[in-house]
Amino acid sequence: MGTAPDTRTAIEADAAELDIQGLRARYAKERDRRVRPDGASQYRSASGEFGYYAKDPYTPRTEREPLTDAVEVLVVGGGFGGLVAGARLRQAGVESIRMMDEAGDFGGTWYWNRYPGIHCDIESYSYMPLLEEVGHVPRWRYAPGEEIRQHAVAIAETFALYRDAVFQTRVTGLTWDDQADEWVVETDRGDMMRARFVITSSGTLTQPKLPGIPGVESFRGHTFHTSRWDYGYTGGDQSGGLTGLADKRVAVVGTGATGVQVIPHVGRDAEHLYVFQRTPSSVDVRDNRPTAPEWAASLEPGWQRERMENFLALVSGEPVETDLTRDGWTSTARLQRKLTTGALDTSVSPEERERVDELADARKMNQIRARVDEVVDDPDTAELLKPWYRYMCKRPCFSDHYLQTFNRPNVTLVDTADHGGITRMTEDAIVVGDVEYPVDCVVFATGFDVGVSGVVSGTLPVRGRGGRELLHSWSRGPRTLHGFYSDGFPNLFHLGPLQNATSVNFTHILLEQAEHIAAVIAEGRRTGARVIEPASDAVDEWARTIGENVLDTVDFQRECTPGYYNREGAGHAGGQSYGPGPVAFHRLLEDWRRDRIHEVMVQDHATTDER
Known part of the structure; x- marks a missing residue:
């Protein structure tokens, strides 16, 4: 089992053009900048003295008698x-x-x-x-x-x-x-x-999961986790309009899937937004749009099962004649096999398959990094927003508004990679290294257990x-x-x-x-x-x-x-x-x-x- 000589030559030429060796070195360097000796223990759960971060802000608690049925x-x-x-x-x-x-x-x-x-x-x-x-x-x-x-x-x-x-x-x-x-x-x-x-x-x-930042308990401003959003403080609703932040200096901690969705709204409405980033996400085009009424009216019984199974087959590497979804997930199905289970291409050896997959990965990540340069005006900020890792190292993100937010004059990106994250918090500021960033509110977009x-x-x-x-x-x-x-x-x-x-x-x-x-x-x-x-x-x-x-x-x-x-x-x-x-x-x-x-x-x- 193997590939023809002309195919191998094309693969090697592709590898040279993409500079696979250079990418591997850059990925390793960027990884090492972010590894912390405390690993997953750098986070703390929303329990004990931090249990208020997990309380339900939406439904008042109702007392009842114990059930014995x-x-x-x-x-x-x-x-x-x-x-x-x-x-x-x-x-x-x-x-x-x-x-x-x-x-x-x-x-x-x-x-x-x-x-x-x-x-x-x-x-x-x-x-x-x-x-x-x-x-x-x-x-x-x-x-x-x-x-x-x-x-x-x-x-x-x-x-x-x-x-x-x-x-x-x-x-x-x-x-x-x-x-x-x-x-x-x-x-x-x-x-x-x-x-x-x-x-x-x-x-x-x-x-909710919280970063174990020294001094977080001493901060006297307002804090909450994104999964318990405080609209009483920010104003607005899920569509935005956060008028309560108009005179506030706000910090958003985290740039994963949640941060990518939150940051455009906070950046638009806050007096100033500081985005604290350890690792940039890969952010591809979202292309969201309303459902066409004529399409909805044309759907026949069984349409959803067909669509779900078609999507699952595509992202699992199964043979499919037609892509019914045609989005960022289905176009990167091969790359997702590095993390999720699915069918393998057995027509080539594992070594050749890995080689081809790495080339496809490099092409995709180069496209995502090029998009950052196309969208973000400031070259230094753009460089910090580029993801230097392989596609499925982090959950891919999609947005038509996130990168554009960093062109706003009231938005500052703070990269924490060389400091192992945020150094500490004081009564009125977040500190990274020796630099203090005075803020009125801290929003933790730090995910879940x-x-x-x-x-x-x-x-x-x-x-x-x-x-x-x-x-x-x-x-x-x-x-x-x-x-x-x-x-x-x-x-x-x-x-x-x-x-x-x-x-x-x-x-x-x-x-x-x-x-x-x-x-x-x-x-x-x-x-x-x-x-x-x-x-x-x-x-x-x-x-x-x-x-x-x-x-x-x-x-x-x-x-x-x-x-x-x-x-x-x-x-x-x-x-x-x-x-x-x-x-x-x-x-x-x-x-x-x-x-x-x-x-x-x-x-x-x-x-x-x-x-």
Whole structure:
């Protein structure tokens, strides 16, 4: 297996023109400028003395009496994962469903994040699930946050998920009752309810993360995290108009996906904006536009499923005749294989494939850096805004307004790379090195504790058969079948990216997972199974399958600039995904439901080891 001599010659010529060796050296240099010895511990969670950063500013807390009742299914999490699970269960005939969330309403990350400029970065026709079921066509190609939040509410209303919903409530413990074959559920409201089945979809983009800046507690100005935006202070709404900042010197800390959306609005309305950047994002063209009414009217039944599957196939490297989306994601599908699972081009050797991929990566990143020069007037500022790393080292961003903001005279970019970030804060200023920047308000656009659910972190303790702790069972690594359930923990299902396959359109992944879990529960109800639980040997077999097929990104992430993808430069962030990708994984699930679903149906009191 290999390439023809003339093709190899063309590749080498391309490499020389792009100066691959020079790019590698520059990428390494820029990475080293930003690596900190404290790695991920440079951040602190919004808890303890900083817990006020995570408080709900949108819904007043309502007191209630503790619940001691029982439901058939408890769904932990009111974001899109929980919503689609509840919807599919309702369609499967389950009437007793309780939705539970720490927020004051449905929406998940779209409940919490209401900052100015917020939009989805995946095309809304594919991103917003159950559009046809709800009867809605998004008004914009990339929908604003409030439209997405309202769609979450519409899903809940359409499928009667408000009926037994419990909000402003956090699950603090799940304990399996071996005698009653059900889960005992404890919460921070003193509840002691029971559920036959529990589905956890507690989200990975809801818990704000704060930088551990020395002296932050001494700052006397105003501060908040973007996921708890304070419109009482700034004025305006998600579309902008932040009139309260007209006489304020504002600092925005962070230039990732959130900062890229927030900064244009703050820059337009503040007296002065200081943008504190450790690492610039790659910012490509967004090209957002209203949905054409004639296009919406032409849609036929099944249009969304077709569009979602077409997008997923494209970004997963599957053969597709037509690109229905044609945007920045589908045009860079090959580059995304450095981080996400999917089909590989096996017509060439791994070495040749890597070589071609690196050249394509270099061409794309050169285009993105050239766009900075085209848009930003000041050469020094433009140089600081150029991303010097490979395409999937950080989540790509898209905006038609972000780079232009740095042409405003009232906007100052402060690069913190050579100082390991912000040095400290005083009562009225942010300090980088020896330079003080007096500010009235600090907005932390510093993201979330990504990929850390309560089950995985241990903040939601789970005790299964005989009181065994789930995290103890997983002490040598996760033990699941298909990522959804574990031996020794009957009737407990997990939605999320663990030991299955993921993609940039995560709502599609959650929809497929929810449909699978609903089908399994429906089959258990149909057959009268006492519990649903995989056998130990099936779990072991799946762990081997994951290990044999996992996408190896260790070398790639080791060379990346620090970020949450690589644990802030510490190395590989840990991969537990099915290497062939989500399309292949969904086929596998479909085959399993047809041929092997009976294997998890337990009819008697035999334990999984006895099976």
